[in-house]
Amino acid sequence: VSGAGTDSDPVQRALDQALRAGADAADALLVASDSVEARVRGEEIDFVSEARGHTLGIRALVAGSGGYRSAITSTSDLATDAVDRMAREAVALAHATAVDPAAGLPDGGFADECPELALFNAADRDVGVEARIQDAITAERAARATDPRIRNSEGSQIGSGFSRVCYGNTAGFVGSYDTASHSLFSEPLAAQNGSMQRDYWMTLAHRLADLEDAAAVGRRAAERALRRLGSRPIPTCEAAVIFDPVTAPSLLGHIAACVNGYSIYRESSYLAGRLGEMVASECVHVIDDGRRPGGLGSKPFDGEGLPTRRNVVIDRGRLSCYLLDSYSGRKLGLASTGNAARGAGGPPSVAPTNLWLEPGDADLDDLVASTQRGLLVTELIGMGFNAVTGDYSRGAAGLWIEGGEIAYPVDEITIAGNLADMLATIDAVGSDLLWLGRIASPSLRVARMTIAGT
Amino acid sequence: MSESKAYAGDDALAFFEDRFGLGDAELAIALDTALERHIDYADLFFEYTTADSVMLEEGIVKTGDRHVEQGVGVRAQAGERQGYAHSDDVTVASVKLAAASARAISQEGSAGGSALVATAAPGARDLYPVAIPPTEVPVARKVELLEAIDVYARSLDPRVKQVMASSLSQHRRVLVVGSDGTRSADVRPLVRLNVQVIAAAAGGVRREVGYQGMGGRFEFERLLDPSQWRPLVEEAVRIAVLNLDSVPCPAGTMNVVLGPGWPGILLHEAIGHGLEGDFNRKQTSAFSDKLGRRVAAPGITVVDDGTLAGRRGSLNVDDEGCPTQRTLLIEDGILVGYLQDRLNARLMGMQPTGNGRRESYAHLPMPRMTNTFMLAGEDDPEDILGSVENGLYAVSFGGGQVDITSGKFVFSASEAYRIEGGRIGAPVKGATLIGNGPDVLTRVSRIGNDLELDRGVGTCGKNGQSVPVGVGLPTVRIDGLTVGGTGA
Numbered sequence: 001v002s003g004a005g006t007d008s009d010p011v012q013r014a015l016d017q018a019l020r021a022g023a024d025a026a027d028a029l030l031v032a033s034d035s036v037e038a039r040v041r042g043e044e045i046d047f048v049s050e051a052r053g054h055t056l057g058i059r060a061l062v063a064g065s066g067g068y069r070s071a072i073t074s075t076s077d078l079a080t081d082a083v084d085r086m087a088r089e090a091v092a093l094a095h096a097t098a099v100d101p102a103a104g105l106p107d108g109g110f111a112d113e114c115p116e117l118a119l120f121n122a123a124d125r126d127v128g129v130e131a132r133i134q135d136a137i138t139a140e141r142a143a144r145a146t147d148p149r150i151r152n153s154e155g156s157q158i159g160s161g162f163s164r165v166c167y168g169n170t171a172g173f174v175g176s177y178d179t180a181s182h183s184l185f186s187e188p189l190a191a192q193n194g195s196m197q198r199d200y201w202m203t204l205a206h207r208l209a210d211l212e213d214a215a216a217v218g219r220r221a222a223e224r225a226l227r228r229l230g231s232r233p234i235p236t237c238e239a240a241v242i243f244d245p246v247t248a249p250s251l252l253g254h255i256a257a258c259v260n261g262y263s264i265y266r267e268s269s270y271l272a273g274r275l276g277e278m279v280a281s282e283c284v285h286v287i288d289d290g291r292r293p294g295g296l297g298s299k300p301f302d303g304e305g306l307p308t309r310r311n312v313v314i315d316r317g318r319l320s321c322y323l324l325d326s327y328s329g330r331k332l333g334l335a336s337t338g339n340a341a342r343g344a345g346g347p348p349s350v351a352p353t354n355l356w357l358e359p360g361d362a363d364l365d366d367l368v369a370s371t372q373r374g375l376l377v378t379e380l381i382g383m384g385f386n387a388v389t390g391d392y393s394r395g396a397a398g399l400w401i402e403g404g405e406i407a408y409p410v411d412e413i414t415i416a417g418n419l420a421d422m423l424a425t426i427d428a429v430g431s432d433l434l435w436l437g438r439i440a441s442p443s444l445r446v447a448r449m450t451i452a453g454t
Numbered sequence: 455m456s457e458s459k460a461y462a463g464d465d466a467l468a469f470f471e472d473r474f475g476l477g478d479a480e481l482a483i484a485l486d487t488a489l490e491r492h493i494d495y496a497d498l499f500f501e502y503t504t505a506d507s508v509m510l511e512e513g514i515v516k517t518g519d520r521h522v523e524q525g526v527g528v529r530a531q532a533g534e535r536q537g538y539a540h541s542d543d544v545t546v547a548s549v550k551l552a553a554a555s556a557r558a559i560s561q562e563g564s565a566g567g568s569a570l571v572a573t574a575a576p577g578a579r580d581l582y583p584v585a586i587p588p589t590e591v592p593v594a595r596k597v598e599l600l601e602a603i604d605v606y607a608r609s610l611d612p613r614v615k616q617v618m619a620s621s622l623s624q625h626r627r628v629l630v631v632g633s634d635g636t637r638s639a640d641v642r643p644l645v646r647l648n649v650q651v652i653a654a655a656a657g658g659v660r661r662e663v664g665y666q667g668m669g670g671r672f673e674f675e676r677l678l679d680p681s682q683w684r685p686l687v688e689e690a691v692r693i694a695v696l697n698l699d700s701v702p703c704p705a706g707t708m709n710v711v712l713g714p715g716w717p718g719i720l721l722h723e724a725i726g727h728g729l730e731g732d733f734n735r736k737q738t739s740a741f742s743d744k745l746g747r748r749v750a751a752p753g754i755t756v757v758d759d760g761t762l763a764g765r766r767g768s769l770n771v772d773d774e775g776c777p778t779q780r781t782l783l784i785e786d787g788i789l790v791g792y793l794q795d796r797l798n799a800r801l802m803g804m805q806p807t808g809n810g811r812r813e814s815y816a817h818l819p820m821p822r823m824t825n826t827f828m829l830a831g832e833d834d835p836e837d838i839l840g841s842v843e844n845g846l847y848a849v850s851f852g853g854g855q856v857d858i859t860s861g862k863f864v865f866s867a868s869e870a871y872r873i874e875g876g877r878i879g880a881p882v883k884g885a886t887l888i889g890n891g892p893d894v895l896t897r898v899s900r901i902g903n904d905l906e907l908d909r910g911v912g913t914c915g916k917n918g919q920s921v922p923v924g925v926g927l928p929t930v931r932i933d934g935l936t937v938g939g940t941g942a
Contacts, residue, residue: 041534041736049538050555051816053525072519076542082522089520093506096593098514154738154859189738189859196740198859231860233936236706266511266616267661268652347517382864383853384886384938388652388663391884393703393938395855395864412862414886414938416705452705452888452938 010078011168014058017087019170023094024063025105026087027169029303029344030056035161036129040136042144046155048129054078057344060090064099071097074345102330110173111301111308118294119179121207125162132158135184135214142218143188149229150222154187154198160208165299167342173305181296182208186218190225197231199224199379202436206294224378227399231411233453234400240374241415241449242367242401245434247377248357248441254419255286256352256439257387259313259321261328261339270390270420271319279319280423283360286314288323290338290353297353297438303342308353311337323350352439359442360429367428367445369404375451376401377415390419396451413453422446466627466639470500474544481631484546487553488530489633491560495796497632498549499527499773501815504589505624510600511616518593525815528552531797532560540816581763581770582671588623588645591674596621599647599678603687607651610691613698615661616652621645623674630775638775644766644922645669646911647677649687653694662883664694665868669910672764686909693850693869696881703870703885703939709845710887710935711838711873715906716850718925721756721826722914723854723863724891725749729783729791730809730821730916731798733858740861740892741789749789750895753831756784758793760808760824766910767825767924774810774819781807783826784895795821813919823914827926831901835929838900840876846885846937847871847878861891886938894932902929 011028018026032054039046057074071093073086140156161181168174185202201221203212243251263269271279280286290308292298302308304326312320322332325340325348341351368376377398384393397411430443471477481498488496506520526549527540537559539552600619607617624644631637646669654661666689668682676682712720725741733739741749750756760778762768769778774796783791794802795810798821811822839847847870854865866886872879907926914923 044533045535045559047536047538047818048559049540049818050552051540053540053542053816055542070517072517073521074519075522076524077522086520086522093518093520093593096597097508097516097518100514100516103516152737154736196738196859198738198857228860266618266652267654268616268663345521346519379857381855381857381862382866382886382888383855384864384866384884386663386884388661389883393866393884393886393940395862395886395888395938397857397860397862411860412888412890412936414705414864414888414936416703416884416886416938416940418940450705450938450940452886452936454707454936 010056010083011166011174013080013083014056014087015168015170017084018058018060018091021088021091022062023060023091025061025170026059027105027167028056028058029342030054030166031163031344033161033163035159037157037159038129038133038136039155039157040133040140041153041155042140045133055344056083058087058090059347060094061104062091062094067099067101068103069094069097069099070103072347102327105169105171106304106306106326106336110305111175114177114300115291117291117298117300119177119206119298121209124180124182124208127208132160138214139184139186139218142215143186143222146219146222147226149190149192149226150188151191152189156186156218159183167305169305175301175305177300180206182211184211184214184217186221188222188225190229192229197225197228199228204296204436210294228397228409231397231409233412234410234451235454236452238448238450240371240445240447242371242374242376242443242445244364244376244378244443245432245441246436247380248444249437249439250380252286252355252357252439252441254385256323256355259323260350261322261324261332262350263387264322265328265331269387274319275322277319278317279420280314280317281426282317283429284314284317284423284426285358286355287358288313288352288355292354295354296435302338303340303348306336306338306340308338323352325350355439356433357429357441357444359431359433361431362428363431364443367430367443368401368406370428371401371404371445374401375410392417392419392422413451415449415451417449422449466629466641469502469627470629473502480546484549484553485631485633487550488528488557491557493530493532493557493560495531495633497529497630497636497774499815500544500629501525501626503624503626506589506593507620507622508593508596508600509620510604511618513604515597515600523814526552527815528556529818530556530559534801535559536797536818538818579770581761581768582643584643584673586673587625588643588674589625591623595678599683603649603683606684607649607687607691610688611653611695613653613656613695614651614691615654618650620648621677628773630773632775636775638771640770643671645672645674645677647683647686649690651690651694653698655698660698662694662697664690664692664697666690667909667911670764670766671768696869697883700881700883702941703882703937704941705937705939707934707936709842710932710937711842711845711847712927712930712932713847713849714902714904714927714929716908716925717848718827718908718927719851719854719865721828721927722823722923722925723856723865724889724894725756725783726758726823726826727856727858728861728891729793731792731794731802732821734792735798735802739858744789744892747789748787749892750784750787751898752787753901754784754787754895754898755829757782757829758809758823758826762825765825765907765924766912766922767823769824772808772810773812776806776808776810778808778824793821793823795819811921813921817919820916822916822921823923825907825924825926827905827907828928830903830905830928833900833902835902835904838902838929838931839873839878841900841931842873842876845873847873848885848887856891862888863891864888882939884939888936888938897933897935898930899933900931904928
């Protein structure tokens with residue numbers, strides 16, 4: 001794809017050595033990165049941390065009767081003798097595994113062009129850590145200046161990281177790209193009458209220029225913490241539940257887990273076998289697009305060298321595709337959707353790239369105003385989702401809505417339902433799509449859930 | 455103070471010197487570089503880790519992997535500030551470079567003074583001696599184990615449709631060299647076996663999952679013993695099949711009985727995190743300023759103990775070179791201690807408790823738990839269940855989370871039952887428990903005599919760092935806990 005340069009040398013060497021050691025096919029991934037993180041708390045720097053590292057992963061495929069045996073090795077030691085040894089070990093380890101008819105490299109169709117995805121701005125490398133720390137100081141001061149009840153914090157943290165990803169395989173593909181990630185996160189504490197509440201706000205982007213204003217991040221974090229003061233549980237009831245753009249993406253994450261090709265062929269998802277069926281209300285339109293410019297999950301090719309692309313996952317409520325790599329695709333008799341994710345230390349797996357729910361027309365205020373009685377969820381805790389059954393039960397905090405208006409803050413409650421029912425009863429989708437990560441959503445309202453409290 | 459003990463670490467000391475050429479002179483130079491400005495404390499953390507894992511599904515072992523990770527982290531502390539730099543390039547030059555980065559945290563000039571590198575003392579204890587490192591056990595034997603597990607799981611019940619099993623082996627060598635003369639090395643084996651089963655109702659569409667795992671810092675050989683792995687498989691199958699008949703969990707406030715062992719995750723979430731030194735120094739914990747105050751019912755004593763032989767959460771020395779210990783957190787209901795690392799202990803005028811831990815050389819240490827559990831009481835578990843007219847009996851959990859500041863915690867049951875008339879009733883699904891940390895243990899009305907530790911599967915996440923931990927609990931009754939579910 002793009003100029004491979006010297007970064008491809010360890011990759012090429014790993015491939016050559018794997019073949020020499022007896023592999024019939026192989027691929028290799030090299031990720032080299034350097035980063036800095038710092039946190040400011042009050043007027044003091046809490047920590048500054050700098051990192052530099054690289055990891056090479058090698059997958060060896062050894063042909064057997066009707067398939068391949070496979071294994072992976074990885075090392076952060078890129079000396080040629082270490083690379084050679086890890087390549088040989090990958091082949092030796094593969095011999096200990098079983099022949100898998102679905103294993104193997106993709107059958108072709110590798111990425112052959114490199115679209116400009118705005119993953120990196122070279123000039124950002126020249127911005128020193130001092131300037132980034134100044135962002136954290138600005139956010140921290142803004143948070144604390146918002147209200148006298150903000151007197152403490154967990155701090156404001158910045159991060160800047162630059163990575164170069166190089167992937168190659170013995171089918172002849174080799175490609176690399178640069179990507180960067182910059183972030184600012186602020187987490188103030190509000191205190192009143194002896195009780196404390198925290199909350200956060202953050203901004204995350206490939207390019208520094210795309211970050212939200214630092215003072216605005218601090219203020220928004222403070223406002224979120226302040227509105228939680230005086231939170232209390234509510235009596236157990238059934239009511240409408242609105243998820244805001246901070247909590248709604250978790251539902252998209254659950255959808256992603258349930259349309260993951262591995263969960264489908266294992267039948268460990270309640271959505272297995274439901275392709276083409278209505279699985280959500282008509283206002284649910286979910287898209288995964290690995291080539292969204294500036295998207296936090298964007299990349300020119302996936303973890304197997306296949307081009308990333310746009311996939312409509314749920315089309316006006318109808319399940320229109322699973323997310324697949326070549327392995328899970330073969331298991332299901334389908335083509336890869338370009339969703340192979342890959343870390344240097346593991347085999348390809350499936351992950352969404354940029355996954356979002358298409359926004360509707362109403363803003364969050366409209367959603368609240370049209371809710372007679374319900375809960376606006378602003379934070380979820382715990383891991384109460386079961387992809388096999390769709391059962392959902394999580395700890396929540398937020399704001400109680402009475403007569404279309406915010407009444408008071410609530411916490412120490414749970415919200416429960418089944419994802420199938422929740423998706424089918426989404427009756428409003430907001431216009432406020434917000435990218436705080438690779439998975440994003442506007443506000444949305446589920447008509448009815450069980451809320452457990454006092 | 456100065457720690458200069460080497461435990462299991464004699465081999466590790468020789469290893470680092472041999473592999474990277476890092477002898478006393480080289481280490482002293484690196485530390486001196488870090489100390490060129492006004493620095494209260496500086497340390498070097500070296501790591502060399504090998505790991506492997508094997509994974510089975512659909513009746514075959516589809517893949518295996520093997521990893522080598524090495525690196526060094528250099529830290530400098532000045533007041534509340536910490537500078538850290540790490541690299542996977544372990545050479546004298548890169549260590550010096552990292553030290554220069556780390557010391558930039560201090561704005562002040564040289565305070566002079568050079569690092570004292572103590573000589574290692576002979577080993578005092580080894581909580582996890584292994585004759586053969588787990589990563590040296592041939593992969594073929596791990597493959598055979600997983601295949602035997604698959605066959606056994608399917609033989610137990612025809613409703614078993616999927617079996618996923620995996621083994622993980624890790625062999626980690628670490629060396630900590632501190633500017634106060636600390637020089638500690640450790641060799642840490644860690645093994646784990648996971649079994650997940652999906653069962654489907656005969657002729658029905660309903661599918662449920664059952665999981666069970668075990669592990670710790672011991673020989674991989676133990677996992678190969680059928681008397682160890684068979685009960686694990688039986689449990690995973692039993693839970694999956696049981697959940698096929700589960701009913702929706704009732705929602706609301708009720709009396710809850712927690713079974714022994716893994717439900718100790720309650721202590722980890724509700725209490726343990728809130729007692730970590732960093733949150734208390736910063737006054738951001740719901741437990742801040744509660745030392746000496748009642749935070750639990752009389753009779754409740756909670757400890758964190760990193761010195762239990764072979765346990766997943768145990769360490770000979772923590773990741774700052776301090777020996778682990780048994781730390782009393784709550785004594786007869788009164789809060790008596792925090793979990794400390796070096797930085798927070800120094801700033802709070804307390805002693806380190808051997809709880810300074812990090813995920814790897816690429817991470818700054820923080821106060822973290824080791825094995826956290828409640829000591830046994832005197833009640834018969836049967837009597838405790840019998841004392842509840844209507845409520846919930848929770849035996850196993852998936853995971854939990856806490857908001858340190860508000861104290862609110864949540865955890866999700868993977869095996870739970872209704873209690874009806876003092877007896878165990880129908881299994882329920884999707885039960886989530888939520889409560890308030892400083893309050894929940896004051897509601898404990900009965901404490902069982904049956905303390906158990908978990909099977910060695912806990913992993914704790916904090917600020918993006920994962921470390922292995924253990925938990926334990928006797929059967930306890932908690933009055934008036936909020937239970938989340940969808941049932942009536």
